[in-house]
Amino acid sequence: MPRTNKKKKKGGARAGDSSEYDTAEETASVTSSHISEPDSIDEAIASHGLDDVDETSGQDAxxxxxxxxxxxxTQKSAAGRKHCFEGIRAAFSKKYIFDFVDSRKITIADCLERSIKKGKGDEQVLAAKLLNTLWIQLGAGPECEEVFAALRPVLMSKxxxxxxxxxxxASCASALGLGTFIAAAEFETVCSCMNALEDIFSASYLKGDGSSPTHKPGVSTLHTAALNGWMLLLSITPTSRIKHIVETHLxxxxDLLSSDDVNLRxxxxxxxxxxxxxxxxxxxxxxxxxxDELVVKIxxxxxxxxxxxxxxxxxxQRSSFRDIIQTxxxxxxxxxxxxxxxxCLEIDSWVRRRQxxxxxxxxxxxxxxxxxENPLLRDIFGLGAPLVIGLGGHKKASKTERHNFNSAAFKARTKVRSKQRDKRVAIY
Structure with missing residues (x-):
């Protein structure tokens, strides 16, 4: 039966879908990013006094x-170091400040490396999460490549x-995946990272007798993070490598659909x-x-x-797998x-959704x-150069301007995705 009818329907819910499992309370599209419920950056911004300081006291403050x-x-107190990591992460999340970060990247990287190597538990988690915002601040240039080259072995080891x-x-797996996505200069590095992440989540594959493995608490979260990172790198894999990956991984x-952990499923x-x-x-x-067997499972x-x-x-689960079965x-x-x-940014593919x-x-x-404001994100999603807003503040775009913008984005999105996957040389 035909399974590749590529008609596009806007919105998370599909109009006219009368399947038995489409209930009113489940019409919103849900992805793994919404399920993971990371610690609130909003709370961190407020608790560290960063919510209003840039408006009331200026950029210097x-x-x-x-x-x-x-x-x-650099203080001796682990609690104090964790507080500071939270504060830096909240600040990096709140504002794009490339010049400020670039001038201090080595100092910050040294502190993070020390905490990931020698810290315990929560300190390592916070240091790795801060790394994600550091990659995003530095962008896909030599500034980020330098820091990533120094920290990649540390992350891989952990x-x-x-x-x-x-x-x-789990946090180090996420930082390794995003850092590789942004800063890896060679596809060989991408392959190495994907292999390391696969070694982790493959431990949740079914056993030889067809039963699901039993893990200690937290291990399924680790496997989920590793699979998420692997998917992110899959999104930039050259087209020439896709067929091989599909044949070996599909x-x-x-097997992971049988996991007891809803996020991993x-x-x-x-x-x-x-x-x-x-x-x-x-x-x-x-x-x-x-x-046919896969469709039944899903x-x-x-x-x-x-x-x-x-x-x-x-x-x-039901909301997510409705989207999956449609694909x-x-x-x-x-x-x-x-x-x-x-x-506006149109999320119109699993590749773009993962990114x-x-x-x-x-x-x-x-x-x-x-x-x-961040050139890295605008490049990833094909948004072009940052818009210049006049002194009058934000001006709402007219209906014609919005239509033209969306039309241009619609025409460019396939080329953008292909360019992202092919910009690195494939290594065989």
Whole structure:
């Protein structure tokens, strides 16, 4: 039966869908980024006195607070260092301040390296999360490449260290994935990182007897973070490598759909959908092996009513797997519109959704500011140069201007995705 009808329908809910599992309370599209519920950056901004200082006291006062936090990362108290890491991360999330960060990147990187190597638990987690905002501030240039080259071995070592806490390894896996995505100069580095991340989440594949492995608390979160990072790097894999990755990973990933962890099930489903999306860019009729069995599994998850699962988990799971089944059966990608200032970003593929998700997880409420001002994000999402806003403040775009903007974005989005995946030389 045909499964590649590529008609696009706007919005998370699909109008006219009368399937038995489409309930009124579950019409919103949910992705893994919304499920992970990272610690609130808004709360960190307020608790560290960063919420109003740049408006009331000027940029100098804002930067002075960050300097104080940077100085505090060398103190002997672990609690004090953690407080300072939280403050720096909140500041980096709130505003795009490339020049300030660039002039202090080595000092910051040294402190983070020391904490990731020698710190314990929560300190390692906070240091790795701060790294994500550091990558985003520095962008895809030599400034970030220098820091990434110094810290990549440290992150790789911690990710693979089975004696470290799962939470620390999970945060380091996210930092390794995003850092590689932004700063890796050679695709060989990307491959090395993908292999390391796969070694982690493959531990959740089914055992030889077909049963799901049992893990200690926190390990499933680690596997979810590793799979998320692997997907992010898959999004920039050259087209010439996609066929091989689809052939080797599509038969394995459905094992993760049997996991007891709802987040891992959902992320695994999204990874499968992304593989189908990428495979069909080359072959619109691609179905893969055992697609009928896969569809049955995913439909069961989209209609799951297991009373032993939490209601919130079931809602998230059913909503996500509705989008996933539409991609596999009909070739439809998820649709979401993100508005920021007078602009908007169309999330129209699993590739773009994964890229936006990691940015949103890293920056929280500061995402919109960075979308407006940060050249890295504007390049990733094909937004062009930052808009210049006059002294009169933000001017609402007219209906014609919005239509023209969206039309241009619609025409360019496929080229942008292809360019992102092919900009690095493939290594065989």
């Amino acid at each position: 804002f930067e002075e607070k960050i300097r104080d936090f940077i100085d505090g990362t 990710v693979l260290d089975k004696t470290a806490s799962p939470a620390a390894r 038969p394995k990933l459905p 959902i992320v695994a489903g999204e990874a499968i959908a992304m593989l189908y999306e990428l495979a069909r860019e080359d072959d619109e009729e691609f179905e893969g092996d055992d697609i 439909r069961n998850l989209a209609t799951d009513s297991n009373k032993h699962r939490a209601k919130k988990d079931l809602r998230q 596999i059966e009909n070739g439809e990608s998820p649709q979401e519109l993100v508005k920021f200032g007078v602009e 936006y998700s990691i940015i949103r997880e890293s920056l929280g409420s500061g995402t919109n500011t960075h979308l407006q």
